[in-house]
Amino acid sequence: MRAKATVSRIAALFAILVVTGATAMAAVTASSGRFDQPQRGFAPASTLLEPADPEDAGLDPGPIRESRRLLARMTESDYVDGHPLFAGAVGLLAHDGKVVDTYAVGSAVRYEDGRGTELPTEKQVPMREDTIFDIASVTKLFTSIAVMQLVERGEVDLTAPVATYLPEFGVNGKREITVEQLLTHTSGLEPSLFLWRDWPDERSRVKAVMDVAPQNEPGTTYTYSDLNLITLGVLVERVAGDPLDEVIAERITEPLGMTDTEFNPPAEKLDRVAATEFQATPPRGMVRGQVHDENAWSLGGVAGHAGLFSTARDLSVLAQALLNGGTYDGERILRPSTVLQLFTNYNVEFPGDSHGLGFELDQIWYMGGLTSPSTAGHTGYTGTSLVIDRQSRSIAVLLTNRVHPSRSWGSINAARQAWATGLARALAVEPARGSRAWSSSPGDDATATLTTPELDTHGRGAVVSFSAFVNSEASDRLVLESSTDGGRTWSALRMRVHGTGAPHGAVDGLSGTDHRVWWRVRAKVSETEQVTLRWRFTTDGSYTARGVLVDGIRVSGAHGTLLDGERHPGRLDARGFTWTDR
Template sequence: MRRRIAALTAILALTGASAMADSGSTTGRFDRPAHGFAPASTVLTQAQPEQAGLDAAPIRAVERRLAAWTADDAVDGHPLFPGAVGLLAHDGRIVDTYATGSAVRYADGSGTELPEEAQVPMRAGTIFDLASVTKLFTSLAVLQLVERGRADLETPVATYLPEFGVNGKESITVRQLLTHTSGLEPFLPLWRDWPDRASRIKAVMDVAPRDEPGTTYTYSDLNLITLGVLVERLTGSTLDTVVAERITRPLGMRDTGFNPPRAKLDRIAATEYQSAPDRGMIRGQVHDENAWALGGVAGHAGIFSTAHDLAVLGQALLNGGVYRGERILREQTVRMLFTNYTAAFPGDDHALGFELNQLWYMGGLTSPATAGHTGYTGTSFVVDPLSRSIAILLTNRVHPTRSWGSVNPARQAWATGLARALAVRPARGRDSWFSGAGDGTTATLTSPRLTSDDGRVSVSFAAFVDSEATDRLVLEASTDGGTTWQPVGLRASGRGAPTGTVDALSGTGHRAWWKVHGTAPARGGVTVRWRFTTDGSYTARGVHVDAIRVTESDGPLLDGEHDPAALTTDGFQLRSR
């Protein structure tokens, strides 16, 4: 129930309905979610982080982490990825574009380095194979057809593609393909098992569902390959032409499209050295084997782009479907890109084509309304309407081989860098205690021993929590000088706060201060501490604790606002934002 309430709150914010009074500007603020779309006239401009109300320090810190991941010995004697371009934008301003490492570095799949003069450095304008981020463009093209009345979300796909309506697929709808609830299996080796494009498309049309349509969420390339065919059938044009004429050209995305021209080859990042199929080092052609076997144009993969072009797309969505006066979708359609259609499958939140609420790559920008997608080649695209922010990370992580590891830590860190650059103002006074503990870490904030004649003391504080569900902020009490600690039950109030008495606080998406109260045993004296412990994977923005008071019947025993030095900290820091 709490998950559904959080999702509704995020959607209300996006559509302009306020769940809580909002006073003042949202610029530079994480704790003041925006309501509705950005002004339709918003056009991206360059700015320093400080000019957008941001703290530059977290951004510079994550830049250093990206650079470190390109080092020779970053992971098991090799880089996590040879190079990357990251872009961060907030409130219509591009506050960081950072390029590091190499666009081309290796000669073969074993990691033999090219001579230095043959290597190509990464640049801000490097063009990347987006891999599955392509699915977003196909989804936008489908929704344009829905707007024009050419397709309907609840109509069976077989109405438009009769050859699809076989082997149990007769009832699968357009919406089920867009939300990966069709029951189709994830993948078929089209490039290997079928000889030409026609037979490969027929294989997708003929496949039987693995599960009953509508009963499960299974991410599937076949869904988007089918939608690509649907777009071509209903428009009479090829998918690459539709994307160019109806999306990228109107938005001015000059470096975005399928099968980039050879004239741009020197700007394109290399991907993998493939031996099966025997393609050698791939550069300028789509990496995905099935998309390659379909001529480089497919609904699931094949588009190339730059960080800046993707930022334009992100801003168009934040603007409600328009950029520089060119509208690609109506506002009500864009809302469907930020609305969860898969609530029946918790953890797999999905809008129409876009993923939602995925901490593993959205990091500190995660919320029920945060939308995006990743690509196998090492790309990620995150759009957060609550802070009107965009985080784009493009890497060539499969160069020279896909076996060198996952870039999810980098994806998550990049988005979290922007989240931490946004301000959370103290609930009271000039600063609050903040912990952004990393994976597998514990931070504590501990009171001195407090003497009371009462059997119990009251503890009140404010908490701003943005963490993975399993990264928990707890209040504990000790009556034996810290040898043993007992959890203190907590009651919290505020937007998105848990109901009833709980033993810990955690979660993402609410972006609000909570008022928290607990009662701790105190006979013979008591020490209280706040402990924030993270597990081994995924972290969000972090937690703030403020306005600490411990009282007995005769009055206060500890006032953290007046005497913050009385608290002993290990992993918490006083922050003004």
């Protein structure tokens, strides 16, 4: 397996070199509000976040308003099974250095017990834009950055065994586990241990992590594990010679001016902290101002996998620093080449589990329409998420207290997707031809169609050509269909596609989120007297990205043009498609 890991590492490093070269050569040509022209390289190092109206950033405010309405609906008492999906939320959206929306809705404190008994109105605490949240596993990003800072200093080698720095870790089959494998969750360690329950004190709990044996041979599987980041937190402390909270404060949050990001927030900030869960086991009551994660709590509130509290504003600053290549407001926390390692997939052997060094990549289940192979981020169990889209230089932060009052009230992935997708759909896609194109973003479990009138081919068949911009989950496909019986039955046409990242050979459907370019498409209609054509975009029940656009439609027969969709868009019957300049 060592050879396989080496191949994976070489592939990742090659990708970094390619991107680094492109960064060095590319001129900065940022264009606000553009989704279809991925930016090359980083944003200018001088980029600072500043508030702006969506229109001033070149964005359509409509999708952002719609995602706001959905968040508000999710806080209503009857949203699911007689309770809200979450008590409250703060969302922030930024594009090209402009904060185009900060939205607070619902309550930071709403319940008095785990059954969902509401506090009297005067004792409830409304959510506000500067509410402080327990960000749970988003903490892992900070620990990973701290590790990479040690790598930059030459104090840690990614390929070295962890036991080089923590000799006590190299037991029970862990001697060869590398720092990189901890960062990419390929160490083979199990997801977690009940440290708070099964060991009596902090020292024995840390020793339990050092002693644990891998469940799988290191390097052979992807298993998301808190133990990986707990170990890295200990490694940072050992190498840096200071506690993890001090290292993160001195090397990340203080330089970036993230004044509300810290472990164990002080009592004077409690009025701004969102409550999390009412815990009966362990008997902690309504948790507020202490870390929700039981293992992090049992480790004194400071751990590599969880424990940080933060605000939407602070997290957006961290995200912009990474979009800037590791710097913000004159303070550098990482080199540009190191930042690229955070955004480069080291897990090419494990499809669906793309991972940079500490950062998740290409996860549509919470990145929504901002998903791409180079989109990075993380979620937190308490109901938090951070999405950083390098291609459009966009940021989506969503912080909720979804475990307040109980973790059993459901998943908020739909909210995470909707918030990120609202920004993605606000970004413009310039039409391939002319000033307008047909656009469809129907949402989950929906179908949109664009249908021609019946065309007379004089028995000679026809050629269909059009441009397609496709940003959808693999199972959400755009197909081109033909009917020879007036639309009663339909058959898919095979298409040939040309353009960057286009599928090879003849295909009967288009989908994917790994490209943001227009493709040119051609298909042939067999010899028939009459034919009706339609473009059909169908989505399944989850994970909808930005959507699709169709432009430049032309149907040509033996005697000339049968349909010119650019000149005569009114001849097309649009259901779920919109003729738009975006």
